[in-house]
Amino acid sequence: MANDKKLVEAITSMDVDFAQWYTDVVKKAELCDYSSVKGCMIIKPAGYAIWEQIQTQLDAEFKKTGVENVYMPMFIPESLLQKEKDHVEGFAPEVAWVTHGGLEPLQERMCVRPTSETLFCDFYANEIQSYRDLPKVYNQWCSVVRWEKTTRPFLRSREFLWQEGHTAHATAEDAEARTIQMLNVYADFLRDVLAIPVVKGQKTEKEKFAGAEATYTIEALMHDGKALQSGTSHNFGDGFAKAFGIQYTDKENKLQYVHQTSWGMTTRLIGAIIMVHGDDSGLKLPPKVAPVQITIVPIQQKKEGVLDKAYELRDRLSNFRVKVDDTDKSPGWKFSECEMRGVPFRIEIGPKDIENNKCVFVRRDTREKIEVSLDEVETKAAELLDTIQKDMYEAALAHQKAHTYAATTWDEFCNIIETKPGFVKAMWCGDQACEDKIKETLAATSRCMPFEQECLSEKCVCCGNSAKKMVYWGRAY
Amino acid sequence: MANDKKLVEAITSMDVDFAQWYTDVVKKAELCDYSSVKGCMIIKPAGYAIWEQIQTQLDAEFKKTGVENVYMPMFIPESLLQKEKDHVEGFAPEVAWVTHGGLEPLQERMCVRPTSETLFCDFYANEIQSYRDLPKVYNQWCSVVRWEKTTRPFLRSREFLWQEGHTAHATAEDAEARTIQMLNVYADFLRDVLAIPVVKGQKTEKEKFAGAEATYTIEALMHDGKALQSGTSHNFGDGFAKAFGIQYTDKENKLQYVHQTSWGMTTRLIGAIIMVHGDDSGLKLPPKVAPVQITIVPIQQKKEGVLDKAYELRDRLSNFRVKVDDTDKSPGWKFSECEMRGVPFRIEIGPKDIENNKCVFVRRDTREKIEVSLDEVETKAAELLDTIQKDMYEAALAHQKAHTYAATTWDEFCNIIETKPGFVKAMWCGDQACEDKIKETLAATSRCMPFEQECLSEKCVCCGNSAKKMVYWGRAY
Secondary structure (H helix, E strand, O other), X not given: OHHHHHHXXXXXXXXXXXXXXXXXXXXXXXXXXXXXXXXXXXEOHHHHHHHHHHHHHHHHHHHHOOOEEOEOOOEEEHHHHOOOHHXXXXXXXXXXXXXXXXXXXEEEEEEEOOOOHXXXXXXXXXXXXXXXXXOEEEEEEEEEEOOOOOXXXXXXXXXXXXXXXXXXXXXXXXXXXXXXHHHHHHHHHHHHOOOOXXXXXXXXOOOOOOOOOEEEEEEEEOOOOOEEEEEEEEEEEOHHHHHHOOEEEOOOOOEEEOEEEEEEEEOHHHHHHHHHHOEOOEOOOOHXXXXXXXXXXXXXXXXXXXXXXXXXXXXHOOOOOEEEOOOOOOHHHHXXXXXXXXXXXXXXXXXXXXXOOEEXXXXXXXXXXXXXXXXXXXXXXXXXXXXXXXXXXXXXXXXXXXXXXXXXXXHHHXXXXXXXXXXXXXXXXXXXXXXXXXXXXXXXXXXXXXXOOOOOOOEOOOOOOEOOEEEEEEOEO | OHHHHHHHOOOOOOOOOHHHHHHHHHHHOOOEEEOOOOOOEEEOHHHHHHHHHXXXXXXXXXXXXXXXXXXXXXXXXXXXXXXXXXXXXXXXXXXXXXXXXXXXXXXXXXXXXXXXXXXXHHHHHHHOOEHHHOOEEEEEEEEEEOOOOOOEOOOEOOEEEEEXXXXXXXXXXXXXXXXXXXXXXXXXXXXXXXOOOOXXXXXXXXXXXXXXXXXXXXXXXXXXXXXEEEEEEEEEEOHHHHHHOOEEEOOOOOEEEOEEXXXXXXXXXXXXXXXXXXXXXXXXXXXXXXXXXXXXXXXXXXXXXXXXXXXXXXXXXXXXOEEEOOOOOOHHHHHHHHHHHOXXXXXXXXXXXXXXXXXXXXXXXXXXXXEXXXXXXXXXXXXXXXXXXXXXXXXXXXXXXXXXXEOOOHHHHHHHHHHOOOEEEEEEOOOHHHHHHHHHHHOOEEEEEEOOOOOOOOEOOOOOOEOOEEEEEEOEO
């Protein structure tokens, strides 16, 4: 059975080699595959189904806040990309250039969008005339291209899927409010759907988005103690508006520049799910984002009545995303497969169970086995999915807390970074030189200046000068 | 009121200039806009919301037949595109070429996918080993690029959104069955959701897809009597499998080539909706695909209780996609706007209506006004949406029938093509020379050899030789 063999080979243990463990899970859970195009990935059904869950649920949250979806061209003429100085400097070195259309060379070369600020600005410059046209709260789901040198499935690839929201507002206050609102939508989504706790905060000048006035971020901690930037929300002020001439007449008939924001989340989130929740048996999917929430595994399925009972259970559980594994593989294979693919729980049911009017729920997260009367499967299944969702969040939160340290001296700071993977909270003077030194010396970066500030000491952990902000530091993906 | 002005200017009458009418509707219903990238369009919220309805509902139909979604890279290396001879000849002249990644020239240039057969084949060649791996029934939702010379919103643009299904099967029979199955999914979707009748049939050799053994199509008739190819399904036989080496070991352990299909539908469907159902007041959306199914227009909304009643109605109708227009525009403006945007029906409610415990439903398709007791709005709304859906289909079918002609002689054929826009059924000898002559002389093309064949005469309408097939001919978009 060639197909099964792929699964039996144990995957690398995460404690032995986390990077290899990650690659093994991605491969064995059939989430994605390499393609003939270097640095681009093929997202396979099991991986894409997770993205569909993310997309559907996040999109619904967007729409509750008034977001409307649109679709912009995938190409950006070079002259358009160059209109905002910081932005072009940030992105030009890593874009793919189209130079020919059909058999003809293009008059002006175009890049494949690395992000679409410039296209939205160009559009808004035509679309917005009066205060009545504001706000514009548009979003698109698409793929973008960034010509990265080193790539890893879901975490960094030359093409990836994302959503990018681009908004225009009458006032600076409205833009700032939307920037924070969307950051909160992201943070809530990670907590409530992906069961991932995050630290919310602002990026430093050095780490902010090319062209933004302020970048806000949610930072999550992976199982290996490395940080993953999981979503960002940018306030552009009126910088792009001035570069692109996006003006409106206000109620007093005066011309004003709009204030803009953008915010995005990507297929990187699938990498976060893997690295926050997974273990040596494979993926663990939080119930809310699991494409298959329950797999029913019939035991001794050739015995009369077993498969029928399994199908009957499936039909009774049709409020959930449920599947019967009625293939001719052995139950043991099916169990491993459920585990590798991260199905939140499986239901085992065999002739003996049927005789005793029961079945067994086996949790993926704790491996706990729970006998359930066949009269109660619907309510017990609903309860268990809720419990797993909560417990997975609590486990991730406990891990994050256990791996968040505070340092007040340079020695302490270095020691923690070098020996204790995790977030390190430390004071900072606000000077980029200290950030640069920390990056060079320790390969750690400022993750964010968290909204919840603490005063750990009066001095910058790096230079000893007067401290301005408490910063989360860490090594990151 | 700058915003309102856009709407008052009457649009061009469809009888005066159909092409201009189409452009006016696209613009005034705010479906899409031109962009800085020549030949590429911006799909605006009202247009994209229609695409979301199409995508959600069509995707659900796909999944019922076992389709799984994936995502492939948007780039195709030149050597990969060249692997299947007919395919590269068909597409190479109209692709966009990427030659640089970041600051470096690429070792091999890549095109932006015009369609993804080659990528799926390359993937399947690795993925498929045994008969146990079959069938593969994968689909992706994405955008594709074809460097067209002349473009029109939704109908022909350099980038457009679509879905492309790519399947691999053990036998020729399985592949043919899937090809026809998906054509039927498309035809049913147009009939049941878009209220558009179609003719199902096979494309001639001349008109089939580059690399296909057989192409099947659904052809719809627009209001101006021109045909629109609305969806195609291709049977590739084992041609691509041989070019790409996609083989599996069968149950007898023998190596076999797979048999493949592909099938696609695009944002072109939005063009079809406009041109089949629209009138001189704008769009008319069939209820099932309308992003807003009902707009409630309060009359004398400043009078006490009117807006409250409108919101109460909205809440009671929350099973439908319903909106209250509570802007400060006049009711007349709001009516025109509902009409321009194609909302299936509006509900007018004012102080007098409330006094009499009633409201008025106004149908977009027939403009009929219906008094409805406030006690019955839920059931009456559901009934009316059903009725409108059915009536719109019947109207489109009547139009198609009234504009389908039969010709048995060359003179008759020419006369009909030149003077009576529509489908012309006529016999054909099977020789491409006749198709070429008809195209050159009359600018008409073979739309399809319909599944429902009739014998109109024994002779080819063009050359008089013995006829092989009855063909639908017409001028087309």
